[in-house]
Amino acid sequence: MRLPExxxxxxxxxxxxxxxxxxxxxxxASYEKAPLHGIRWNRLKVSSDDYEEHMKKMDLSCDPVTWxxxxxxxxxxxxxxxxxxxxxxxxxxEPSAMLPASVLGTKPGEYILDMxxxxxxxxxxxxxxxxGKGLLxxxxxxxxxxxxxxxxxERCGAGxxxxxxxxxAHMVKTFREFFDRIIIDAPCSGEGxxxxxxxxxxxxxxxxxxxxxxxxxNILGYADEMLRPGGTIVYSTCTFGEAENxxxxxxxxxxxxxxxIVSHKDLAGVxxxxxxxxxxxxxxxNGEGHFCVHLKKKEEGEVSEDPRKTSTNPSSSQFVFxxxxxxxCDFIKGLLTEDAANTYLAHVNTDFVLHKDKVxxxxxxxxxxxxxxxVKMGGFPGEIKETAKGRTFIPSQALALELTxxxxxxxxxxxxxxxxxxxxxxxxxxxxxxxxxxxxxxxxGENIIVGVEDLPLGFAKVTGAVLKNAYPKAWRLM
Numbered sequence: 001m002r003l004p005e006x007x008x009x010x011x012x013x014x015x016x017x018x019x020x021x022x023x024x025x026x027x028x029a030s031y032e033k034a035p036l037h038g039i040r041w042n043r044l045k046v047s048s049d050d051y052e053e054h055m056k057k058m059d060l061s062c063d064p065v066t067w068x069x070x071x072x073x074x075x076x077x078x079x080x081x082x083x084x085x086x087x088x089x090x091x092x093x094e095p096s097a098m099l100p101a102s103v104l105g106t107k108p109g110e111y112i113l114d115m116x117x118x119x120x121x122x123x124x125x126x127x128x129x130x131x132g133k134g135l136l137x138x139x140x141x142x143x144x145x146x147x148x149x150x151x152x153x154e155r156c157g158a159g160x161x162x163x164x165x166x167x168x169a170h171m172v173k174t175f176r177e178f179f180d181r182i183i184i185d186a187p188c189s190g191e192g193x194x195x196x197x198x199x200x201x202x203x204x205x206x207x208x209x210x211x212x213x214x215x216x217x218n219i220l221g222y223a224d225e226m227l228r229p230g231g232t233i234v235y236s237t238c239t240f241g242e243a244e245n246x247x248x249x250x251x252x253x254x255x256x257x258x259x260x261i262v263s264h265k266d267l268a269g270v271x272x273x274x275x276x277x278x279x280x281x282x283x284x285x286n287g288e289g290h291f292c293v294h295l296k297k298k299e300e301g302e303v304s305e306d307p308r309k310t311s312t313n314p315s316s317s318q319f320v321f322x323x324x325x326x327x328x329c330d331f332i333k334g335l336l337t338e339d340a341a342n343t344y345l346a347h348v349n350t351d352f353v354l355h356k357d358k359v360x361x362x363x364x365x366x367x368x369x370x371x372x373x374x375v376k377m378g379g380f381p382g383e384i385k386e387t388a389k390g391r392t393f394i395p396s397q398a399l400a401l402e403l404t405x406x407x408x409x410x411x412x413x414x415x416x417x418x419x420x421x422x423x424x425x426x427x428x429x430x431x432x433x434x435x436x437x438x439x440x441x442x443x444x445g446e447n448i449i450v451g452v453e454d455l456p457l458g459f460a461k462v463t464g465a466v467l468k469n470a471y472p473k474a475w476r477l478m
Contacts, residue, residue, distance in 0.1 A: 001031045004205050007191060011240065023283060030282040035196040038095040039079060040121075041070040043128045044157050045089050045404070045455060054089065057418060058082060065287075066268040068098035068125075073286060081477060083418060086427055087455035088155040088401050093121040094196070096280045096287035100183060100236040101125035103264060103278070103294050108133040110180040113226060115168055115219060118145035120152030122183055127158035135363055137179070139164040139171065146375050151475075154398040159379030160363055166373055168222040174372060175226040181233070182223045186216045188237035188244050192282070192289025209241045216244060220252045224259075230299030232262065236292040245291040246277055252295075262294040323391055324354050324384045331382075331393040334446065340407035353377065357384045359393070395447055395459050397472050405454040411441055412448045414460070414467070426450050426457065427477035432467045439465050 008028070015024040041051055048070065052062050055072065058079075065071030071093070079085060079092055101122040106112055106129035117123045117138035126136050138153065138161055140146040146165040153161050164171070189209045193200045216237075223233050237244050253259055263276035269285030270278050280290040329348060333341045353360040355377070360366075362378030369377070381399040384391050405413055414434075416423040422432040434442065442448055442462050449456045450467070459470040 001195060002201065003028070003031060003194065004201055006208075007201075007204065014240075014242070023281075026283040027281070031195050033195065033282075034076070036095050036286055036288060037074050037076050038065055038093055038098070039072055039074050039090040040065075040068060040093050040098055040125065041072075041090045042088055042124070042156050043070055044131070045087065046070075054084060058084065065095045065098055067270055067280075068095075068102050071095060071098045083423055083427065083452040083457070084455065086155075086475070086477070087452050087457050088157050089455055091121060091124050091152070091156065094288055096192070096290035097121050097185075097238070098125070099270065099278070099280065099290060100185060100234050100292050101129075103292055104129075104181055104183050104232070104234045106130060106181060110134045111178060112136045113175070113179040113182045113223075114138045115182060115184045115223060116140065116186060117163075118142065118149040120149045120156075122185055123149065123161070124152060124156040124158065126183070127153065127156060127161060130158075130160060132160055134160060136161045137164060137175075138162070139166055139168065140375075141165070141167055150376050153376070154380075155401060157401045157403075159361060159398070159402045161376060162362075162369065162374065162378060163376035164369075164372055165375050168219055171372070172222050172225045174368065177226070177228045179226055180228060180231050182227055182231070184219055184223055184233065184235045186212075186219055186235060186237050186244075188212050188216070188239040189241065190238055191240045192238040195282075196288060209239070209243050212239075212244055213248070216248050217251065220248065221255075224252075224256055224297070227297050229297055231297050233259075233295040233297070234292065235295065236290065238288060238290055240289050240291075245279075245293075246273070246275075249277060249293050249295070258298045258300065259295045260298070262296050264294065321354050324357070324359070325352055327384055327391045327393045328352070328359055328381070331395065331447075334443075335395075335409065335412050335449075336403075336407050337409055344407075351378070354384075359383060395470075397458050397475070400449050400456045400458045403449065403456055405451060405456065408449055408456070409443075411443045412446065413456075414438060414442060414448055414450045415453055416450065418452060423452055424477065426460070426467075426469060426471060429469050429471050429473050429476040431469055432460075434462070434465045434467055436465075 015021055055062055060074055063073040106126050108131045111134055112126050114123045118140040123138040140149050143165055150163055189204050189212050190200045261276040272278055277293040280287045282289055329345055332344055351361040351363050353362050353366055359381050360377045380396050382393055382395040385394050425432050444462055447459050447461050450460050451457050461468040
């Protein structure tokens, strides 16, 4: 691989200044090796006891990523076509990129901001850690990338998520001292991605680290304004230059003396400096280049009043709001078991929001997001439509992927094995036929959920012995 001369000269000086000349040859030799690939199992859908069984069915060996529970190395395969992927059972992610969200240490019930969230690797992991409690605000300034972020978060089954398409500078006034934790996967020069992306070296030569440093400095400043006292920031990049990493953090700490670095226990494959900043080096471990640091803001004085109170102000007429809510609740009662429905409906009483017949589930006031470009407003279980039978709730793909089989009534769930040819037909949005036994136990004329084994995939409607496919055409298997 041809590396930019300015990059090789700088890294030569780096190893020389650090007294690590013995590493230089192996560092540059790592660029001739094949890039690493991995998947991270979604703990909202798959328990740790089932990792090995699921990987065996996919003909994958269990080679764990040491710094991420549920992360495994995989060959370079088309894993985006597997039914488990369509069910949101795992996320395809470069192994080193699994580190920052693990370091963040999200707890259920917290309010988290992912400032540069697309395509969603860190956001989906944070959603797992929240376990349906609290809120994740995932922001992506690029409009096209925000759409990919939406799809990945919906596939993973994350309901308590707001996706924004905003400049962080515009978010500060709205979210001043709002978040418990903030993660920044900062725009960077991407030196750690040279062997993964053949265009990365040319991009580096065109833009280089100098164009990234001001952006990184500004983003860290915005994060400080949006973080509550006592909160934490995880800052990461996939580059090697100290100007974008250690120097950014030293500069930030000098300007913000109310922060300190949180040290983490040693992890196999992760290097720590004497300040507690972490790196993954491609010549030292199985991963691409990565930098990560965990910062904690001191909690001083009185904490301001919490701006995150829930509001249930209907956005349409009270009559339409009430009737739509009743329609939605009736659907949930029919789809879920009694216990699961009662639990779900308890959230409906506080979180239900109606926007132009679209139903949302939002654990905070929708007023918070006024004036911001919102791509996803919390959970989106579906919409209300006028039909010949009156107001009818039409479920979304997102609702199917938020649920587990244990929540769904047996008469509303069709399990297809990985070797059932109908599974492929379903994922291709084709009509499929039911067996006589399936026709007998499934609720006739109702919306049911089709799954691969115990993992929900999407909705379909029973019409006699025919299953009318409702899998989104934009998601279909090609």
